[in-house]
Each structure stands twice: as C-alpha cells, then as structure tokens.
C-alpha cells in the first residue's frame with residue numbers, strides 16, 4: 032500500500048531534482064542541441080549531487096536506492112525541460128546489470144564512475160535485421176584462446192560518442208547444443224575493429240544515435256558480464272529498468288509540454304476570456320494530466336516491484352507503464368502544440384519538435400505493438416500470430 036503514496040523522501044528528491052532542472056531549463060538543452068554539444072554541465076552537476084547513481088549500491092559510490100529513485104530523477108529533469116536520456120542507459124541498464132551480475136573487478140572498475148558521472152556506458156541490443164525481434168540478433172562472440180572475438184552490427188545505439196564503452200548484447204554458441212545464447216560484453220569505445228557512424232535523425236536531442244560495426248573485436252575474457260549460461264535472465268534484469276526509465280522520460284516530457292500549454296491557455300485571449308476557459312481547450316488538457324498521473328502510478332508500481340526483487344511481476348508492470356506513459360506523452364504533446372495555435376509550431380515556443388521526440392517513447396526500447404503482444408500472450412493467454 033505504501034507504494035501508492037509517495038514517501039516524504041521521494042517528494043524531497045523530486046523537489047531537489049526539479050530545482051536543479053529549472054536552473055538549467057529548456058533553454059539550456061535548446062542551446063546545447065544548436066551547438067551540437069552535450070549536456071556535460073548538467074550531467075556533472077547531477078553526478079555531484081548523487082542523482083546519477085542514486086540506484087547503485089553504496090559500497091560502489093551509489094546512493095543505495097533503486098529504480099524508483101532514479102526514475103524520479105529522470106522524470107523531474109524532463110518536466111523541467113532538460114531530460115538526460117543517458118540515465119536510461121548508463122546507470123539504469125548498464126549500472127544495474129553490472130551491480131547484479133558483474134565480477135568484483137567489473138563493479139570496482141565501472142560503478143563509481145557511472146555513479147558520479149565521470150564514466151558513461153551505452154547499451155546496444157538493436158540490430159538492423161532483428162529490430163523488435165531480439166531473438167534474431169546475430170552479433171556473435173567466439174572464443175579465441177582466453178579472449179573473445181565479437182562480430183556483428185547494431186543500429187540506433189544512443190550516446191556512443193560520449194560513452195567510454197558499450198554494453199553489447201551478443202550471442203555465444205553453446206558447446207554442447209550449438210544453440211546461440213545471449214551474452215553481454217563490455218566493449219571499450221576505442222577497441223580495434225569497433226566503428227560507429229552517426230545516424231541522421233530528425234530528433235532535436237543532445238544524445239545522438241549510431242550504427243555500429245564490430246569486426247572481430249578482440250575482447251579479454253573479463254569483458255563478459257555475468258554468467259555465460261544465464262544471459263537471458265541477466266538481460267531482462269537490465270531491460271525492466273529500461274522500460275521504467277523510458278516511462279519516466281515520457282511522463283517528464285508530457286508534463287513539460289502540458290505545463291507550457293496550461294500557462295499559455297491561462298494568458299491567451301482572443302474572445303472575452305482566456306482560451307483555457309473554453310472546454311474544448313481545457314478538457315483535453317485535463318485528460319492529458321489524468322493520463323500522465325495514471326501512467327506515473329503504473330511506473331511507480333513497476334519500480335516498486337523491481338526494487339523489491341520481483342523480476343517477473345516487474346516485467347508485466349514495466350511493460351504496461353512504458354505503454355501508458357508513451358501514449359500519455361504523445362497525446363499531451365499533441366494537445367500542447369494544438370493549444371498554442373500557430374505559436375505551437377514556432378521555434379520560439381519550442382513545442383513542435385517534441386512531437387518527434389514524444390514518438391520515441393512509443394517506439395523504443397520496445398514498441399507499443401510489442402507491448403500489446405506481450406499483454407495479449409502473457410497476461411491474457413491469447414495465441415501468437417508470429
């Protein structure tokens with residue numbers, strides 16, 4: 032029951048992160064994007080304040096909290112107009128996987144830096160010929176003496192230019208059966224045979240997406256994270272936090288757009304009253320607010336289950352939260368742009384570019400349709416079409 036009502040600590044965290052976000056604001060991200068730069072100052076400040084590693088274990092420099100706290104950080108920065116997409120990847124996926132399954136050496140090498148923001152790790156699972164069907168990935172690791180040789184291609188991988196390494200999902204051949212098993216490898220940015228090419232995206236975001244080629248990249252034995260035979264379990268331990276964090280990202284963006292629209296609707300008058308008095312403007316904004324609140328409730332449930340160690344329960348809730356938040360975000364942004372009339376499409380108000388950005392939450396890391404498939408099959412027990 033307590034998960035339904037936010038604790039005083041969580042409220043205080045929201046307020047503190049919100050204050051940091053407002054110090055930077057949307058103007059900061061707009062300037063960074065125009066300069067082709069990265070939000071280094073905000074990232075460093077958030078690291079110094081302990082927000083980036085709030086979910087990581089204390090003995091490795093983290094805050095000892097969970098995804099519940101990290102998702103609050105991302106949502107509040109987003110609501111202030113300056114989300115940090117790499118929070119989804121570096122501390123939430125990579126940090127979690129290393130903290131749960133890494134060796135002592137891997138934890139000491141990576142977690143303190145991920146927590147204070149001095150090191151960043153990207154995450155690569157998506158492949159050009161696999162897409163939503165991650166069972167079809169072909170990036171393959173084979174043994175060469177004590178080393179691994181990793182070969183394959185990845186696409187849409189965020190933040191590779193600023194990451195010290197990428198946690199790559201590959202496969203190894205089972206010595207007994209020949210079947211391919213998913214495995215996670217830490218690939219340093221400058222590894223020989225590892226190349227990246229930026230993808231020209233329509234998104235106005237500081238974090239860029241890359242296509243990666245791994246051509247017999249030689250990795251030491253300790254580049255493998257966790258157990259070769261428990262790859263899938265380890266992978267899902269990272270993917271549930273990713274879904275919760277994408278939900279938080281979407282809710283933050285939706286809240287930001289909604290707040291801008293409400294502010295505008297209170298002031299703008301073209302008849303006798305401000306446009307916000309017309310129910311055709313007010314009601315969709317009220318609906319957007321309700322949808323965002325409901326999505327947050329499911330996000331909190333998913334985070335709570337995950338942090339309590341219920342990976343299975345968290346799986347369903349995290350999928351539902353990501354779905355609900357993605358839909359709520361797309362609708363809130365659409366209605367916000369509409370509320371501003373022509374101004375909704377100007378650079379000055381900066382809302383129209385969020386239409387593209389909001390779609391990310393519908394597509395990544397798992398599309399709306401794949402979540403509906405999951406709920407159809409796993410929750411409702413309906414048969415599969417594929």
Ligand SMILES: Cc1cc2nc3c(=O)[nH]c(=O)nc-3n(C[C@H](O)[C@H](O)[C@H](O)COP(=O)(O)OP(=O)(O)OC[C@H]3O[C@@H](n4cnc5c(N)ncnc54)[C@H](O)[C@@H]3O)c2cc1C
Pocket residue numbers: 120154155156157161162163164186187188189190234240391394395396397398399400401404417
């Ligand atoms: C901005 C951005 C950042 C990203 N960052 C990362 C990252 O850091 N790391 C990473 O690994 N990946 C990343 N991705 C990739 C993302 O996870 C994929 O785009 C996503 O998983 C969808 O895969 P796809 O693009 O290949 O679409 P496809 O799988 O080709 O799907 C295309 C369409 O077909 C639908 N579809 C497919 N199969 C079915 C089915 N069985 N039933 C019904 N509908 C179906 C999908 O829902 C979708 O609408 C990022 C993507 C974006 C846009």
